Amino acid sequence: MIREKKSWLTGILVFALLCTLLLVVPQEHAMAASKKVPxxxxxxxxxxxxxxxxxxxxxxxxxxxxxxxxxxxxxxxxxxxxxxxxxxxxxxxxxxxxxxxxxxxxxxxxxxxxxxxxxxxxxxxKADPFSYVKLNGKNVYKGGTAKICSYFSDKFKVKVSYKLKKGWKLKKMFSNDHYRDSKTLRYTMTKDKKMKNGDSVKIQKEYTSVKIDAENSKGEVYRYLIILTRKSGKAGMKAAPGAQSDPEIDITELGQVYDY
Structure with missing residues (x-):
């Protein structure tokens, strides 16, 4: 009777050990597989x-x-x-x-x-997705030869409108306000603010950017970037609309979409 009891206990211990191994080994493999490299x-x-x-x-x-x-x-x-x-x-x-x-x-x-x-x-x-991109009624789009427009305005608000060509659709349109961080001395931007075609955006902080992401049938995304700056801004500068803006623009934060 004692021998049978010992055999029964041994069986339980062996079963428990096997279960433990089954749990531990996959975890070790999972940890090895989850180790990420650059x-x-x-x-x-x-x-x-x-x-x-x-x-x-x-x-x-x-x-x-x-x-x-x-x-x-x-x-x-x-x-x-x-x-x-x-x-x-x-x-x-x-x-x-x-x-x-x-x-x-x-x-x-x-x-x-x-x-x-x-x-x-x-x-x-090369791509030419827009028929026009207008800022306060003025077309600033150059037929696909440039993906960025720097625009000086004497108004606090700028109306942004566009027309896409056949084969392109809007993926996303949004704006950000930009300013230099007093601690890091680097330009920082606010969270994305959703926009619609024809919306007016207020130029705030040092400058405001508007991004229009157009997507073709292949899922490729073309970003048109607009930099809006007040003529009577911090530096007191005056420049014609469409000129390159004076503030340092961290294009690496603003640039082309590549998540497709």
Whole structure:
């Protein structure tokens, strides 16, 4: 009887041990699988040709710490996509799309005592999604040759209207107010404010930006960026509408959408 009881207890212990192993082993595999390494956000990306003097796109990283070091940045076709610098690893690599074509970006990321080699294929396209973009009734759109418009206004409010061409639809339209942070001395922007076609936006703080994201049938997103500044602003400057604005614009915070 005692022997049977011991056998029964042994069976229970063995069963419990097996259950524990079944629980522990998958967790260990899950932890190993969930360990993330530095990478580009996507292996492929599409950007559109913009203003070669002022418009900059950002190639983002994922799974990187602020202490990670990026070196050996290379562009395989700089006549198509030009390297425009890198402020820090969180903002990514800045680049300027010059003409339609393809370019491969590669670099090395050193993090946690290891070095990772990354690469990403970029396709640069031309697009002309708008019939017009009007600010207070004045058309500022240049037929797809520029994705950014800097506009000085003598009014506090600016009416923004647009018309999309066939094959394009609105994905999102919103505005942000921008100002220089007194502690970091860097430009900061407020949360997105949703807008509709024909809405008027008030120029606040140092300048206000409006983004119009147009999407084609392939799901590619073209962002038109508008910078609104008061003529009688902080610097007391006067300039014709459409001129490049004087405030330092952190384009890496404002630039091209790439989440498609």
């Amino acid at each position: 990478a580009f956000d996507k292996t492929k990306q599409i950007v559109f040709v913009g203003d070669e003097d002022s418009y900059v796109d950002s190639i983002k990283f994922v799974n990187v710490s602020s202490k990670a070091k990026v070196t050996n940045i290379k562009f395989s076709n700089p006549s198509v996509l030009e390297y425009a610098g890198m402020h820090n690893v969180n903002q990514g690599i800045d680049c300027r799309p010059l003409k339609a074509g393809k370019c491969k970006i590669s670099c090395k990321v050193k993090q946690g005592g290891k070095t990772y080699t990354l690469s990403k294929n970029i396709t640069v396209k």
